Amino acid sequence: MNSASLFTRAQQLIPGGVNSPVRAFRSVGGAPFFTKSAKGAILTTADGRELIDFVCTWGPAIHGHNHPRIKAAIAAALENGTSFGTPNPYEVEMAELIVKFFPSIQKVRLCSSGTEATMSAIRLARGFKKRDKIIKFAGCYHGHSDSLLIKAGSGALTHGNPDSAGVPASFARETVVLPYNDPSALEAAFAANPGQIACVILEPYCGNVGFIQPDAGYLHSVRQLTARHGALLIFDEVMTGFRLARGGVQELEKITPDLTCLGKIIGGGLPVGAFGGRADIMDHLAPLGPVYQAGTLSGNPLAMAAGIESLKMLDELDPYARLDALGRQVRDAVSAAAKAKGLAVQAPQAGSMFSFFFTPTPVRDLATAMTSDAKLFARFFHACLDGGVYLPPSAYEACFLSTAHEGAAVDRACEVMTKAIQSL
Numbered sequence: 485m486n487s488a489s490l491f492t493r494a495q496q497l498i499p500g501g502v503n504s505p506v507r508a509f510r511s512v513g514g515a516p517f518f519t520k521s522a523k524g525a526i527l528t529t530a531d532g533r534e535l536i537d538f539v540c541t542w543g544p545a546i547h548g549h550n551h552p553r554i555k556a557a558i559a560a561a562l563e564n565g566t567s568f569g570t571p572n573p574y575e576v577e578m579a580e581l582i583v584k585f586f587p588s589i590q591k592v593r594l595c596s597s598g599t600e601a602t603m604s605a606i607r608l609a610r611g612f613k614k615r616d617k618i619i620k621f622a623g624c625y626h627g628h629s630d631s632l633l634i635k636a637g638s639g640a641l642t643h644g645n646p647d648s649a650g651v652p653a654s655f656a657r658e659t660v661v662l663p664y665n666d667p668s669a670l671e672a673a674f675a676a677n678p679g680q681i682a683c684v685i686l687e688p689y690c691g692n693v694g695f696i697q698p699d700a701g702y703l704h705s706v707r708q709l710t711a712r713h714g715a716l717l718i719f720d721e722v723m724t725g726f727r728l729a730r731g732g733v734q735e736l737e738k739i740t741p742d743l744t745c746l747g748k749i750i751g752g753g754l755p756v757g758a759f760g761g762r763a764d765i766m767d768h769l770a771p772l773g774p775v776y777q778a779g780t781l782s783g784n785p786l787a788m789a790a791g792i793e794s795l796k797m798l799d800e801l802d803p804y805a806r807l808d809a810l811g812r813q814v815r816d817a818v819s820a821a822a823k824a825k826g827l828a829v830q831a832p833q834a835g836s837m838f839s840f841f842f843t844p845t846p847v848r849d850l851a852t853a854m855t856s857d858a859k860l861f862a863r864f865f866h867a868c869l870d871g872g873v874y875l876p877p878s879a880y881e882a883c884f885l886s887t888a889h890e891g892a893a894v895d896r897a898c899e900v901m902t903k904a905i906q907s908l
């Protein structure tokens with residue numbers, strides 16, 4: 485079964501042939517490949533091609549694919565059973581690890597996806613503050629729940645409908661959307677909605693509109709304004725948690741949010757999410773408090789085992805300086821090739837996250853990200869893919885590296901990407 489015939493079958497049975505829209509290659513054109521297996525930095529397609537993977541399953545695979553230690557941890561857990569429907573020892577170990585690395589998190593609730601984590605954190609903030617409105621930022625993606633799927637970047641942006649159909653206007657009215665990196669817009673929104681904002685949620689470094697970092701001092705302004713107006717600050721670190729530092733962006737930027745959402749890496753490649761923060765807020769969750777949240781497979785033993793092993797390896801190996809060197813190597817190679825070609829490319833990078841915007845405009849929010857030439861990105865994407873390097877199939881997604889990319893894979897990728905730039 486090759487990718488083309490699998491995609492034909494899939495399209496008859498699954499809307500668009502995919503179970504998550506960006507996988508469909510709509511914004512770069514062409515048909516997606518199907519992956520048969522993955523190991524280290526390499527995906528093997530159903531057609532037998534080997535590709536250097538810069539998507540890393542959209543973030544989780546920080547140790548590379550199918551790492552022997554994570555595999556062994558899952559196998560050991562499997563011996564004991566796949567799901568119990570009662571508390572299990574792995575959940576306690578996972579909670580201890582999260583609390584250890586995120587000092588802002590005193591208590592944590594585990595769930596099965598990042599979407600659940602952000603949706604539940606928002607409900608908790610509303611229940612705790614007894615206020616209905618929330619603030620989010622254009623281009624920040626927090627999963628696909630109703631309140632948050634408004635100007636949400638990522639797949640929604642790629643497909644040209646930043647506001648999804650099916651979200652009632654009455655729900656959307658409770659979500660105030662502001663430009664990222666603009667403290668005065670936030671100040672004005674608080675002034676316009678006095679005593680009504682339950683929380684402000686953001687990706688402290690944006691990774692779902694391409695990669696965007698905050699201006700110096702911006703996150704501190706957000707922290708000060710939320711505190712002054714009695715709104716909770718929620719850091720959505722589903723992508724950045726354990727990727728840029730063990731303690732996420734909040735460790736790097738020395739900010740203490742009230743609540744934090746996690747996912748991706750903490751599942752080691754299996755489905756997991758988590759949200760946590762101040763104990764007095766978290767204790768508003770059922771069964772202690774009035775805010776309901778639940779999950780049949782929450783704290784699933786296999787997912788916990790995979791995630792625990794992933795986090796332990798990060799603790800032991802402290803790979804962040806190495807990952808940053810890899811990220812810089814790729815950024816510098818592409819930037820140099822673009823410069824030689826006279827092509828304007830913005831290549832923001834921190835650690836193992838980066839992206840390429842084909843624009844002369846420095847990118848600092850959704851509006852400037854949209855100045856990127858998406859058609860040129862699509863040509864770059866396909867030139868890389870033809871050369872054996874798989875980038876995220878959208879101009880508005882971040883690239884990821886893993887420790888498994890070190891050495892030959894990243895050297896080869898830089899050659900391919902340099903040639904791809906030259907071919908544009």
Ligand SMILES: *Cc1c(COP(=O)(O)O)cnc(C)c1O
Nearest residue numbers: 597598599625626627720722723
């Ligand atoms: C991926 C992501 C989510 C959603 O997580 P899912 O597991 O896909 O539901 C939420 N927030 C951010 C910042 C993400 O990158």
